[in-house]
Amino acid sequence: xxxxxxxxxxxxxxxxxxxxxxxxxxxxxxxxxxxxxxxxxxxxxxxxxxxxxxxxxxxxxxxxxxxxxxxxxxxxxxxxxxxxxxxxxxxxxxxxxxxxxxxxxxxxxxxxxxxxxxxxxxxxxxxxxxxxxxxxxxxxxxxxxxxxxxxxxxxxxxxxxxxxxxxxxxxxxxxxxxxxxxx
Amino acid sequence: xxxxxxxxxxxxxxxxxxxxxxxxxxxxxxxxxxxxxxxxxxxxxxxxxxxxxxxxxxxxxxxxxxxxxxxxxxxxxxxxxxxxxxxxxxxxxxxxxxxxxxxxxxxxxxxxxxxxxxxxxxxxxxxxxxxxxxxxxxxxxxxxxxxxxxxxxxxxxxxxxxxxxxxxxxxxxxxxxxxxxxxxxxxxxxxxxxxxxxxxxxxxxxxxxxxxxxxxxxxxxxxxxxxxxxxxxxxxxxxxxxxxxxxxxxxxxxxxxxxxxxxxxxxxxxxxxxxxxxxxxxxxxxxxxxxxxxxxxxxxxxxxxxxxxxxxxxxxxxxxxxxxxxxxxxxxxxxxxxxxxxxxxxxxxxxxxxxxxxxxxxxxxxxxxxxxxxxxxxxxxxxxxxxxxxxxxxxxxxxxxxxxxxxxxxxxxxxxxxxxxxxxxxxxxxxxxxxxxxxxxxxxxxxxxxxxxxxxxxxxxxxxxx
Numbered sequence: 343x344x345x346x347x348x349x350x351x352x353x354x355x356x357x358x359x360x361x362x363x364x365x366x367x368x369x370x371x372x373x374x375x376x377x378x379x380x381x382x383x384x385x386x387x388x389x390x391x392x393x394x395x396x397x398x399x400x401x402x403x404x405x406x407x408x409x410x411x412x413x414x415x416x417x418x419x420x421x422x423x424x425x426x427x428x429x430x431x432x433x434x435x436x437x438x439x440x441x442x443x444x445x446x447x448x449x450x451x452x453x454x455x456x457x458x459x460x461x462x463x464x465x466x467x468x469x470x471x472x473x474x475x476x477x478x479x480x481x482x483x484x485x486x487x488x489x490x491x492x493x494x495x496x497x498x499x500x501x502x503x504x505x506x507x508x509x510x511x512x513x514x515x516x517x518x519x520x521x522x523x524x525x
Numbered sequence: 526x527x528x529x530x531x532x533x534x535x536x537x538x539x540x541x542x543x544x545x546x547x548x549x550x551x552x553x554x555x556x557x558x559x560x561x562x563x564x565x566x567x568x569x570x571x572x573x574x575x576x577x578x579x580x581x582x583x584x585x586x587x588x589x590x591x592x593x594x595x596x597x598x599x600x601x602x603x604x605x606x607x608x609x610x611x612x613x614x615x616x617x618x619x620x621x622x623x624x625x626x627x628x629x630x631x632x633x634x635x636x637x638x639x640x641x642x643x644x645x646x647x648x649x650x651x652x653x654x655x656x657x658x659x660x661x662x663x664x665x666x667x668x669x670x671x672x673x674x675x676x677x678x679x680x681x682x683x684x685x686x687x688x689x690x691x692x693x694x695x696x697x698x699x700x701x702x703x704x705x706x707x708x709x710x711x712x713x714x715x716x717x718x719x720x721x722x723x724x725x726x727x728x729x730x731x732x733x734x735x736x737x738x739x740x741x742x743x744x745x746x747x748x749x750x751x752x753x754x755x756x757x758x759x760x761x762x763x764x765x766x767x768x769x770x771x772x773x774x775x776x777x778x779x780x781x782x783x784x785x786x787x788x789x790x791x792x793x794x795x796x797x798x799x800x801x802x803x804x805x806x807x808x809x810x811x812x813x814x815x816x817x818x819x820x821x822x823x824x825x826x827x828x829x830x831x832x833x834x835x836x837x838x839x840x841x842x843x844x845x846x847x848x849x850x851x852x853x854x855x856x857x858x859x860x861x862x863x864x865x866x867x868x869x870x871x872x873x874x875x876x877x878x879x880x881x882x883x884x885x886x887x888x889x890x891x892x893x894x895x896x897x898x899x900x901x902x903x904x905x906x907x908x909x910x911x912x913x914x915x916x917x918x919x920x921x922x923x924x925x926x927x928x929x930x931x932x933x934x935x936x937x938x939x940x941x942x943x944x945x946x947x948x949x950x951x952x953x954x955x956x957x958x959x960x961x962x963x964x965x966x967x968x969x970x971x972x973x974x975x976x977x978x979x980x981x982x983x984x985x986x987x988x989x990x991x
Contacts, residue, residue, distance in 0.1 A: 472743035
């Protein structure tokens with residue numbers, strides 16, 4: 343039955359449940375060492391070192407925020423320049439129209455604004471959120487992933503994935519329970 | 526045991542080093558932390574005091590709507606401002622509210638960067654406080670324009686008149702600073718809420734609540750990849766919010782310091798304003814957290830150590846503010862400028878002298894009791910000092926704004942400023958708005974960050990297998 347699911351692509355993966363984060367980190371490391379790549383871990387709080395254990399490295403986030411900041415800085419300063427020099431030049435106490443030091447505070451604010459937008463919306467976009475439904479939610483007890491339980495899911499898309507062998511492997515990692523995740 | 530696990534064990538160990546005054550009382554686990562905090566929102570019966578508190582705030586909020594409605598119909602002549610005092614209670618309250626908001630950002634951003642773990646149980650409602658205080662602050666400059674429906678003219682919006690904002694004025698910098706601050710605070714707050722909203726979604730029993738929190742949680746599932754990006758985003762947001770909060774109150778101080786009025790035209794204003802904002806903000810966090818922890822039995826999470834640390838921050842920033850007062854006085858004398866000297870004489874013996882003495886009592890004398898651990902660890906004393914400081918910081922803005930304006934260079938143009946009933950009702954009304962929003966927040970969202978509290982749980986539970 344299980345192989346039938348896998349063969350017909352109706353199985354998303356196998357989900358192992360753990361009682362604590364140490365077992366989860368250890369399981370993630372051993373799964374990575376065993377050659378599994380398409381997998382993800384689920385935990386009620388951030389666990390330092392877990393993403394490395396899964397072989398995942400995030401490098402796009404800082405770049406996105408830097409780009410957002412540069413855009414905000416250049417864009418903001420150009421806007422101030424254009425408004426004060428071209429669009430609506432005004433003589434304020436005989437000062438030059440291009441009085442750049444006065445443009446720095448508002449340009450600083452637009453820098454922060456755009457960088458913050460990049461951080462928040464970049465994080466959501468890279469995480470693929472909002473996404474109201476996901477196969478993992480169908481696993482019994484997965485609601486505890488936001489309370490006190492820890493999960494590791496090896497996905498059927500992984501080339502090494504074989505229902506019986508992978509299940510045995512996960513059970514050998516001190517998993518409390520291993521469940522099938524239907525797509 | 527691998528090295529990474531050692532590191533993993535280290536962090537909570539640092540948090541609980543002070544065994545006598547822990548950040549979280551012993552005996553808590555991931556599940557008890559989750560259940561205790563989410564129960565306030567999901568299962569516990571809404572306490573009677575909540576209904577009373579929210580009811581009163583809501584009535585006072587309606588006074589705000591009435592006052593602002595009358596103001597729009599009649600014009601800002603209803604307020605006591607006129608020549609020579611064009612900035613009165615409206616600007617005082619604007620600066621006061623913005624200042625209160627700054628403690629929330631300080632707790633959530635600066636203390637995060639400094640790895641001060643004790644911030645964890647107070648950051649959520651301090652950030653909520655920021656957001657609601659900024660909402661109250663924003664009302665004042667918008668209605669002070671007299672034609673609030675045209676307030677968007679302050680933004681660079683293409684328009685048929687071909688008019689653009691004059692960006693060399695600190696008042697326009699203020700528009701950029703405050704709107705950025707409000708936006709970034711809201712984003713930071715919401716991002717911080719996402720994992721907890723997922724917890725509430727998964728723990729809600731009522732269908733409506735499941736849908737409500739489900740939509741807000743956006744499908745958060747606690748994936749390790751998501752957490753990695755989430756942590757990066759939070760850290761970068763904290764790094765961005767830190768200079769932002771300093772820039773905001775600096776720009777607010779430029780509104781005054783860039784003017785030539787004696788009592789305003791001082792280079793000490795930016796640091797003095799930022800310190801004053803943190804001073805007032807921590808006072809407000811204490812005013813809110815002391816009754817809250819008693820009412821919701823949160824003494825396990827908001828411990829005496831939190832209150833003690835906040836009292837110390839208040840004492841330190843209070844001393845910076847006192848230094849600011851001292852420097853203002855010294856510079857008035859040292860400048861040798863007769864207008865500057867008169868400004869100081871007028872504060873000391875002029876018609877508003879009792880305001881100045883009250884200010885010195887509230888902001889300089891009263892916080893000195895916080896030098897003693899006995900008073901810092903006595904919630905009643907602490908609460909009283911926090912209230913006195915909140916009043917004192919309001920008085921400070923009264924001294925800086927109308928008292929400087931009412932007697933400037935030309936004695937022929939001197940005058941007095943007294944707020945009208947509409948000034949006071951608008952101020953009371955924003956307090957109503959603030960507390961009404963605060964009560965709603967307490968009822969529908971977790972007031973303590975649940976997922977961050979889980980990271981504070983001592984690692985006794987589930988030691989790694991050898």
